[in-house]
Amino acid sequence: MARDPARAFAGRTLCIATMHGKERVVAPLLEARLGVRCVVPPPGFDSDRFGTFSGDVPRLGTALDAARAKADAGMTASGTDLAVASEGSFVPHPDAPFLQLGAELVLLVDRREHLEIVGEDLTTETNHARRRCRDLDEIRAFGQRTGFPDHGLVLVLGDPPQRVHRGLRDLPALTAAVTDLQRAAANRDVPMFVSSDMRAHHNPTRMRAIERAAAALATRAATPCPGCALPGFGQVEVVRGLPCALCGAPTSWPRAFLHGCARCPTRRELPRPDGRRDVDPGSCPACNP
Numbered sequence: 001m002a003r004d005p006a007r008a009f010a011g012r013t014l015c016i017a018t019m020h021g022k023e024r025v026v027a028p029l030l031e032a033r034l035g036v037r038c039v040v041p042p043p044g045f046d047s048d049r050f051g052t053f054s055g056d057v058p059r060l061g062t063a064l065d066a067a068r069a070k071a072d073a074g075m076t077a078s079g080t081d082l083a084v085a086s087e088g089s090f091v092p093h094p095d096a097p098f099l100q101l102g103a104e105l106v107l108l109v110d111r112r113e114h115l116e117i118v119g120e121d122l123t124t125e126t127n128h129a130r131r132r133c134r135d136l137d138e139i140r141a142f143g144q145r146t147g148f149p150d151h152g153l154v155l156v157l158g159d160p161p162q163r164v165h166r167g168l169r170d171l172p173a174l175t176a177a178v179t180d181l182q183r184a185a186a187n188r189d190v191p192m193f194v195s196s197d198m199r200a201h202h203n204p205t206r207m208r209a210i211e212r213a214a215a216a217l218a219t220r221a222a223t224p225c226p227g228c229a230l231p232g233f234g235q236v237e238v239v240r241g242l243p244c245a246l247c248g249a250p251t252s253w254p255r256a257f258l259h260g261c262a263r264c265p266t267r268r269e270l271p272r273p274d275g276r277r278d279v280d281p282g283s284c285p286a287c288n289p
């Protein structure tokens with residue numbers, strides 16, 4: 001491999017293993033920063049078989065497992081030895097359960113060099129939501145909160161899903177889908193659910209998060225390991241314990257960031273980029289339990 005990590009991928013063909021239009025934001029970024037030529041898999045590539053947000057195809061394993069499986073399938077389908085795939089997860093915020101946390105993972109797999117590089121974005125800026133609904137009025141109220149019609153909606157009958165309508169982006173489509181599900185339920189007591197469509201091409205908020213994760217990936221892919229000079233050096237861990245400004249006790253705030261290599265054991269601890277040395281006693285478990 002070339003010793004200049006910025007050129008490690010230059011001139012190579014990279015498959016963006018997606019079918020939801022993510023290449024629109026990911027391809028220009030990777031082409032400009034890594035010098036790759038991006039392609040998408042041939043028609044018929046079905047990334048939904050690795051799991052869907054609406055739950056009709058469950059995801060097996062972790063987000064990383066799912067992204068790796070997509071990247072592998074993309075390389076095989078397009079005949080490349082370099083691919084990028086992404087996977088999103090949406091969970092209640094661990095510190096504030098009423099907030100949703102969106103995690104985007106963008107993975108680059110280099111089959112030729114046996115290298116994997118990850119870029120991530122964590123954000124509370126997400127419209128991820130799901131609720132039980134009975135009629136069009138409730139669904140429209142939900143849509144007002146989740147950015148419809150710029151953001152799509154999904155309607156599901158039954159749990160587990162018996163019938164699913166995705167990508168609903170206008171009122172006529174929404175009305176037709178509700179009518180269809182009500183007819184399919186045929187007065188049986190089958191619950192109906194509405195959720196935000198999290199697929200990138202129906203969710204501009206998520207598309208922006210994928211773009212940020214891809215930018216983090218590009219930065220990392222262009223950063224050499226100080227130990228072995230392979231590309232892919234970047235953050236692997238948050239070191240918590242920023243001391244309280246009053247009593248000096250460690251808090252849960254990040255004190256430093258541990259950067260590591262994608263392949264060798266080299267690790268470096270980097271201070272906070274904002275230069276902060278302590279935190280307000282309001283966040284201290286000793287001063288403000």
Ligand SMILES: [Zn+2]
Pocket residue numbers: 244245246247248249281284285286287288
């Ligand atoms: Zn304190």
Ligand SMILES: [Zn+2]
Pocket residue numbers: 225226227228229230261262263264265266
């Ligand atoms: Zn290394």
